[in-house]
Amino acid sequence: MKKYLVVIIAGVLLTACSNNEGTKDFIQGKTEKEQIAVVGKIAGRIQTINCSQGDFVRRGDTLAILDIPEVEAKRMQALGAVTSANAQYQMSKHGATANQLKQLNAKKGALEQQYEFAQKSLNRMExxxxxxxxxxxxxxxxxxxxxxxxxxxxxxxxxxxxxQNGVRIEQQEMALGQQDRAEGALQEVAVAEKERYIIAPQDMTIESITLKVGELALPGYTLFNGTLDNTIYFRFTLPESQLNHYSKGMDMEVIVPYKDNLKVAGVVKNIKPIGAYANIATAYPDYDLQDPLYEMTIYPKDANAAKDILNKTTVTIKNKL
Known part of the structure; x- marks a missing residue:
């Protein structure tokens, strides 16, 4: 019985050692794509969402529409202010007609009543x-x-x-300034109205949608996350002790295991230090914690050859040790 136990343990250790040796022959990495975030500029509730996760959208497509009731109210206020300011300027420029004077006197009568009522109310409150x-x-x-x-x-x-006494030129200029200010407010409302529509800034694939219909979107909050088309690259992690085997511009062959070991020709574009241990993308059974880590990025020579590779999947390259 003891002989069989020794044989089994020895077999397990032999298998583990052979697997450990196999992992040294290859370096594991991940596929990556350039990310893009779409944010809103003004606050509003999500009224409609016109896409789903995984959809490919074109630049200029409407991804979502915000419900902003305040915009319509401000638009009506701005229109009223423009009309009033324009009338004030025309009156200051051409003088008031008898009918306009009657309107002003009627307005005065109503305001006098409001003033008297407010005064009486104030006296009671005192x-x-x-x-x-x-x-x-x-x-x-x-x-x-x-x-x-x-x-x-x-x-x-x-x-x-x-x-009644005639309008001075300074007052005409002031009325013109009020008119310009009112028109500026109307233009501001028009800009806000456009911001209701969340537009795709580039051709992209929607990866995540952060809010649902009816939820409040705040200014600067990310509403959609996506990846840019044909921007795939491969990311590997190397210890400093292996850097002398790799350099920028070096040709590499990247293997995609889930694609039946598809081989993609690539070139090393960048090698940079990694500041955090959490960023490690490669597992080293004998990794020395004192050995600083570097990130190596490899871009495919033919983007079309790698366009169907899924994001965040595992890829490998042969270890040059």
Missing amino acids: EMVKDSLIAQQQYDEVFAKYQGAQAQLIAVNAEIADV
């Missing part, structure tokens, strides 16, 4: 806040409304005085 019947914040809100009504009344009185 007594109540003194007796601690209401919170100070509630009083402050009424006081703010009173100040707003007062400012509007002062403004309409100034408008009436201008149209």
Whole structure:
């Protein structure tokens, strides 16, 4: 019984040693593709998503549409501001008609009523806040409304005085500036409206979609991750002690095991140091922790020959030791 046990253990050790020797003949690496991230510029909820993971999209394709209710509200405000500013400029330039003066007087009457109501409300609140019947914040809100009504009344009185006494050139220039400012706000809204559409910046394959319909997308948040077409390369990790066997520009043959050991002709493009142990892509059974690591990248000579190789798959090269 003991003889059989010794034979079995010896066989296991022999197999392990032979496997260990086999791993030294090849260096393992990974396939990589150039990554690209698509982010949103303004905040909004995902309204629609027009692609799925694994889809190939063209540059300019609409990947998603954001729902931004505030944009429509701001557009209406900007349109109103443009119309009002244009009317103010025309009135300052040509003077007010009798009908416009009637409109201003009617506007003044309405504002006077608002001002009187705000003043009465403020007087009531003053007594109540003194007796601690209401919170100070509630009083402050009424006081703010009173100040707003007062400012509007002062403004309409100034408008009436201008149209009655004639408008100075400085006021015409000010009205023109307000018009330009309103048109600028409208253009800003138009830009925001375009940003609702998340557009593919390049031809790419969608690898991941980070949000779902209805979720909030914040400015600068990555919505889609993808890989660029025909940008595949191979990444290997080497200890410093083996660097003398490899150099930039060297021709290499990369083997793809899952493709029935497909052989791809490549060339070494770069060799650079690796700063973190977590970046190691190759396993060395006898790796010395004191031996610094370097990353070697190999690009295929013919991109079409490697275009069907999946990203992150294992590849090998023959060890030159």
